[in-house]
Amino acid sequence: MIEAVAEQTTKDRIVEACLETLKEEGFAGTSARAIARRGGFNQALIFYHFGTLNDLLLAALDRTSERRLSAYRAALAAAESVEEKVASATRLYRDDLASGHVTVVSEMIAGSLSRPDLGPEVVARMDPWIDFVEESVREPLDRAGLSSVLPPRTAAFMVVSLTLGVNLLWHLERDQTKAEALFEAAGRIARMLAPAFGGSDG
């Protein structure tokens, strides 16, 4: 972990090329050969540095997941009301859909459905996201007196599932209008419910 500042190592370049390939060509298109082609390095390097393609895929998932999760954490921490939280989360997610960051997560989840050895590893990497959403919704739900009818953990699972589903359909259709309609509805609902959630500090 001393390489922090220095220029990119080969290992880094491989991870980045893997992410690019996942975004551009999808999970099934992300073969060792395709990654090497895109990154402009030799295919054998992947196996030298990561052992197997699965391990590279997981390393890439880790990297993008950490990166994005901390962006979401920062944005929600800065938001001062439920409305603002919904607004920032929407903004971030919209960017992710367009730029393909969270997309990588969806591709990996969808893809790992069919690889028994990858599935459990990918699932484990969802937990931080569910935890994060849970933390974010606990207080608002409590204030609105909804925790008993909709426990924060369940709500978090719901949000993550929905996010995942929207992402998949987005990629199949490449039709922004449906997702946009969802974002707009989320904003209206947040504004409608704002009083119930209480507005004093958070």
Place this chain on the structure above:
Amino acid sequence: MIEAVAEQTTKDRIVEACLETLKEEGFAGTSARAIARRGGFNQALIFYHFGTLNDLLLAALDRTSERRLSAYRAALAAAESVEEKVASATRLYRDDLASGHVTVVSEMIAGSLSRPDLGPEVVARMDPWIDFVEESVREPLDRAGLSSVLPPRTAAFMVVSLTLGVNLLWHLERDQTKAEALFEAAGRIARMLAPAFGGSDG
């Protein structure tokens, strides 16, 4: 379409074997060889009867989709209140998760992410489901005065996305508790909102 009553044609057997394979081995495990092995027929028959594997996959998707959609339609038509509708839909979906029927849909959607030629075809087959959900939620939303904040079409897209996401996570985790928690919350929410949706006839 005259074969309605007679015993199964080979084509039928192939479609059924394809569905079985999708359920048992997932999308990536559903190769022509695997289907033939499971169905106990020769691999070449698939190509004789369907031309390509993609066409067989779509035929299988059509069959299960029609079958299940009509089951949902019938169940919801029989239900007499919003609570009952939520209860029947939950019951059906729970069965689907366990038996793997709607699962096939999820597998196909996730899998077709990576096959450019399959994606659009699969998407087209989602529309009847979105239409169905839209019809189902329109009246309750109208009555509750929520249609302007959450249009029926958007709500339908949301429900379908959520369903899809839950299905994917279910398959990765094989952990019923999370999905069950969601079902229970749905029931509580339905009961809570029942008065707002009006109780006279439907």
Place this chain on the structure above:
DNA sequence: GTCTATACTTGGATAGAC
């Protein structure tokens, strides 16, 4: 319509020179 045999392709992974 159904079978065997096989052509062809792609992809993961490794050996071994440098």
Place this chain on the structure above:
DNA sequence: GTCTATCCAAGTATAGAC
């Protein structure tokens, strides 16, 4: 650490006998 060359497995699809 990086390269070339290659092995091997699995898959789609087709040819051609029956």
